[in-house]
Ligand SMILES: Nc1nc2c([nH]c(=O)n2[C@H]2C[C@H](O)[C@@H](COP(=O)(O)OP(=O)(O)OP(=O)(O)O)O2)c(=O)[nH]1
């Protein structure tokens with residue numbers, strides 16, 4: 187396999203929360219498709235210096251390197267080239283961006299990103315941008331208690347909720363899912379269950395256990411929008427990538443009361459697996475919102491937790 191070409195790219199936001207896209211010239215590799223501005227890291231160059239240089243060269247803007255936050259790293263093999271896209275969030279910049287190389291630019295709302303044709307390597311980047319950084323996983327509750335739980339979790343900073351209610355029958359879980367989806371129409375509500383049942387109930391966001399993940403070869407039959415999976419090993423991460431999952435949770439990062447017998451992987455191993463994965467990776471297991479900054483700096487998607495949102 188050819189050597190990975192290290193590319194620094196930026197998800198640049200303006201004050202209205204829109205994102206800057208540039209159209210790649212037809213003559214370029216992956217030409218005619220939209221991109222996150224950036225370019226190749228030169229030998230010996232720091233990735234953030236490369237990002238600042240490329241944004242100056244391509245857009246005429248200055249950025250404060252220390253104010254950039256890692257978003258995701260995507261290793262990707264095109265038939266003719268292998269790239270490592272190293273993507274950062276840029277929320278502040280100086281100057282008015284313009285296409286210094288004649289490339290058209292567009293400010294785009296996050297919700298409209300899916301309408302833009304991107305190179306294939308960009309799918310995980312778009313997912314990382316559209317997925318939240320704080321995911322609450324429901325504890326074991328009575329059916330009537332879930333609404334109140336979600337209210338409280340949202341107040342505490344959760345931005346999405348995974349309904350994990352294995353103590354209820356599948357029918358009860360899906361009825362509850364529909365009720366909660368109606369009560370919280372704006373919320374990304376994920377059901378932890380099986381693909382067949384999710385398809386039958388028209389669930390739009392599904393999370394697979396690692397066991398279910400390893401039984402799947404493709405997401406092709408899935409009819410929802412979001413597909414996630416629980417991973418604990420490199421092999422499971424590879425399978426999640428192979429089936430085309432949108433995100434994974436990786437656990438246990440730290441010691442957790444729910445699985446006291448399991449040895450946690452620790453932050454160093456979490457960071458290593460995040461670098462190796464091309465997908466958005468939530469840290470799970472003994473983590474809370476207090477660990478969010480560390481998780482993002484490691485290139486993770488964010489944190490997933492039960493306890494800290496109760
Ligand atoms: N900048 C950028 N490159 C991307 C994206 N997605 C994607 O697959 N790529 C690929 C296309 C290219 O093979 C490589 C980036 O190369 P580039 O052409 O931007 O590099 P550069 O700015 O240094 O340009 P050049 O001097 O080599 O012409 O990464 C993306 O979103 N942004």
Ligand SMILES: [Mg+2]
Pocket residue numbers: 223224225226240244
């Ligand atoms: Mg470029």
